[in-house]
Amino acid sequence: MDKIVFTKPKLLNDTPMHYCPGCTHGIVHRLIAEALEELGDTDHVIGIAPVGCAVFAYNYFTCDMFQAAHGRAPSVATGVKRANPDSTVFVYQGDGDLASIGMAEIVHAATRGENMTVIFINNGIYGMTGGQMAPTTLPGQKTTTSQGGRNPLEHGNPIKICEMLSTLTGPAYIARTSVHDVKAVRNTREAIKKGFRMQREKKGFSLIEILSTCPTNFHMSPVAALEYVKTVGCEAYPLGVYKDVENGF
Amino acid sequence: MKQLLKGNEAVAEAAIAAGCRCFFGYPITPQNEIPEYMSWRMKEVGGHFVQAESEVSAINMVYGAGGAGARAMTSSSSPGVSLKQEGISYIAGAEVPCVIVNMMRAGPGLGGIQPSQSDYFQATKGGGHGDYRMLVYAPSSVQEAADLTYKAFFRADYYRNPVMILGDGMLGQMMEPAQIPEAVDVNSLPKKSWAAKGNNGGKQRVINSIFMNPDTLEAHNAHLTEKYEEMKKLDTMFEHYRTDDAEVVLVAYGIVARICKAAVDMLRESGIKAGLFRPITLFPFPYGEIAKLSDGAAKTFVSVELSCGQLIEDVKLGLFDSKNRPEVGIFARVGGNVMKPEDVAEYIKSGRITQSWIK
Numbered sequence A: 001m002d003k004i005v006f007t008k009p010k011l012l013n014d015t016p017m018h019y020c021p022g023c024t025h026g027i028v029h030r031l032i033a034e035a036l037e038e039l040g041d042t043d044h045v046i047g048i049a050p051v052g053c054a055v056f057a058y059n060y061f062t063c064d065m066f067q068a069a070h071g072r073a074p075s076v077a078t079g080v081k082r083a084n085p086d087s088t089v090f091v092y093q094g095d096g097d098l099a100s101i102g103m104a105e106i107v108h109a110a111t112r113g114e115n116m117t118v119i120f121i122n123n124g125i126y127g128m129t130g131g132q133m134a135p136t137t138l139p140g141q142k143t144t145t146s147q148g149g150r151n152p153l154e155h156g157n158p159i160k161i162c163e164m165l166s167t168l169t170g171p172a173y174i175a176r177t178s179v180h181d182v183k184a185v186r187n188t189r190e191a192i193k194k195g196f197r198m199q200r201e202k203k204g205f206s207l208i209e210i211l212s213t214c215p216t217n218f219h220m221s222p223v224a225a226l227e228y229v230k231t232v233g234c235e236a237y238p239l240g241v242y243k244d245v246e247n248g249f
Numbered sequence B: 001m002k003q004l005l006k007g008n009e010a011v012a013e014a015a016i017a018a019g020c021r022c023f024f025g026y027p028i029t030p031q032n033e034i035p036e037y038m039s040w041r042m043k044e045v046g047g048h049f050v051q052a053e054s055e056v057s058a059i060n061m062v063y064g065a066g067g068a069g070a071r072a073m074t075s076s077s078s079p080g081v082s083l084k085q086e087g088i089s090y091i092a093g094a095e096v097p098c099v100i101v102n103m104m105r106a107g108p109g110l111g112g113i114q115p116s117q118s119d120y121f122q123a124t125k126g127g128g129h130g131d132y133r134m135l136v137y138a139p140s141s142v143q144e145a146a147d148l149t150y151k152a153f154f155r156a157d158y159y160r161n162p163v164m165i166l167g168d169g170m171l172g173q174m175m176e177p178a179q180i181p182e183a184v185d186v187n188s189l190p191k192k193s194w195a196a197k198g199n200n201g202g203k204q205r206v207i208n209s210i211f212m213n214p215d216t217l218e219a220h221n222a223h224l225t226e227k228y229e230e231m232k233k234l235d236t237m238f239e240h241y242r243t244d245d246a247e248v249v250l251v252a253y254g255i256v257a258r259i260c261k262a263a264v265d266m267l268r269e270s271g272i273k274a275g276l277f278r279p280i281t282l283f284p285f286p287y288g289e290i291a292k293l294s295d296g297a298a299k300t301f302v303s304v305e306l307s308c309g310q311l312i313e314d315v316k317l318g319l320f321d322s323k324n325r326p327e328v329g330i331f332a333r334v335g336g337n338v339m340k341p342e343d344v345a346e347y348i349k350s351g352r353i354t355q356s357w358i359k
Helices: A025-038 A053-059 A073-083 A095-101 A103-112 A161-165 A182-200 A222-236 B007-017 B033-044 B055-067 B078-093 B120-124 B142-159 B169-173 B214-234 B255-269 B287-295 B311-318 B341-350
Strands: A045-049 A064-067 A088-094 A117-122 A173-178 A206-211 A240-244 B003-006 B022-025 B048-051 B072-076 B098-104 B135-137 B162-168 B175-178 B238-241 B248-251 B274-279 B281-283 B300-305 B327-332
Touching (some): A025 A117, A025 A182, A053 A064, A064 A073, A064 B055, A073 A088, A073 A103, A073 B048, A073 B055, A088 A182, A095 A117, A103 A161, A117 A182, A161 A206, A173 A222, A182 A206, A206 A222, B003 B142, B007 B033, B007 B072, B007 B098, B033 B048, B048 B055, B055 B072, B072 B078, B078 B120, B078 B162, B098 B142, B120 B162, B120 B281, B135 B142, B142 B162, B142 B214, B238 B255, B248 B341, B287 B300, B300 B341, B311 B327
Parallel strands (some): A045 A064, A088 A117, A117 A206, A173 A206, B022 B048, B135 B162, B300 B327
Antiparallel strands (some): B003 B175, B135 B281
16 A cells, blocks of 8 residues: 655645755745644744745745735734734744844844744845845855955955844844755754744744855855855854753853 | 823824724834833733834834734834835735824924924825825824724724824824723624634735736736725815805814914904815815815915925815816924914915915
8 A cells, every 4th residue: 555655744835936946945945844844833823924035935835924024024023923922923034134134123023032933044145136245245255246255344244143143132042054965954954843842832032044055146056055055154154053041041 | 081181192092992902113202102101001901012123123013913913003203104114115015904103293304303294295195115095194183183093993904004193293292181982892803814813724815015927016006096096985084164155265184273273263353254174184185175165265275284385285286177276375384383373364364375385
């Protein structure tokens, strides 16, 4: 007798994703859906999509979704959560959305300890608008608005979100993971799951920063982009748990 | 039972009575009593108050709470309402019901903290980017501030559209006896099947304003326009005061209309047939009533406003098709100054009606 050993999580639908070949958004979408399903927490999920490549994330999830103005997703999520305190709310943001235009919103949602889970995609570049410099673009990295490579004297320095937010008292869980290989993907799923579990247990704000690729605007093959994240990315943005109230820090 | 209330407090308590259970604000004078009141009152009624990090954040919290089905409100004053414009545009585009209060202060820029009506264009002509309108109520007493705030939540839900209460620093700060409308039972309010509050595996609800296909967006714009046209039919509100035989009609809204009533009485005593026409909704604007007056005895219309020629534009639009071509003038004080009834009466008596506010 045939036995089903693998299925698509029910929080995802069959719509083909618009993401570029080798983009890791699709992996992270799936991890969110899997984590919630493994927790048995799929009935009252509300997601907030950002401005950026994931603006159409609601096309791929089956749960209720909002599309937020650029950078404002944590505020929208605050309103959603206050209106429905028993729902599970996830916020999906890229680096331009969260660490540039939405810096005030993410810092204050974190310091309020707003009971939500933020999935922060850090690939160091503006993808949807065509490869401009992001707040997380690394020194020397070439983008369409730092064409000779990011020069800190001219363009300023990259921002480390996990390190910054972990100085706050409000957040319950802050971790940086990656999706550059199978092990990293599995670790990311566990981190996302922990964030959602803590939200269910009303422990407060969780943020999982996920180092990601943008092969199109890195001008790399998908494989080379993953290798870049594994080496250069992980060196500049060390993986690890930056805050975890369950473990006393 | 009537209570002695500040305009700002009346707005806040009327919102609670209308079932508002989510309030998001940020301090700015002269509306601070609203968030202050909500900060303790929401606790009593089991609602939520958040002092946001900015007006930008507060309006986006309203977007979230309103989109998730709650009756939600924010309040601010002119510079803060400018900051909310992005969010208001998204809210209108995504058809999220909510109430936004603007207790206007003088501008532009940081301006001053004294009463003004200089956000008339911003409130009535769109304000943020893209084609959208809000229902705009302009109360002229503390009682009316309470009544219109209460009503605003019902009309917002009816249209799935933001509604603005456009007051000013004087209305927000002054105290008058007022009766708060009877409180609704929040649980008995109609369910919002479109709201994104968790779908239990059922049909997905998406609150958004992005339509990449031009034809789809055009159809969405047409749908929004139909709502605004319906507002014109169903929601236009106004008041006539001694306009029946009036040859001089003052047009004023909000607190200025109160001043103009006294001016009308003074003018009548000195034998001048004056009246007041007061728009209560600024969008939709009661153009038709202005036209009707011009078909009758009215030979002169004077826009009395706390702005440098904003209301007068809609007065002129109301007279666009007038056969009698009445004279149109303006009497304005700005910068936070407020005219006295005597000033208005004197201006009319002088007979030197001008179309520019600068004397």
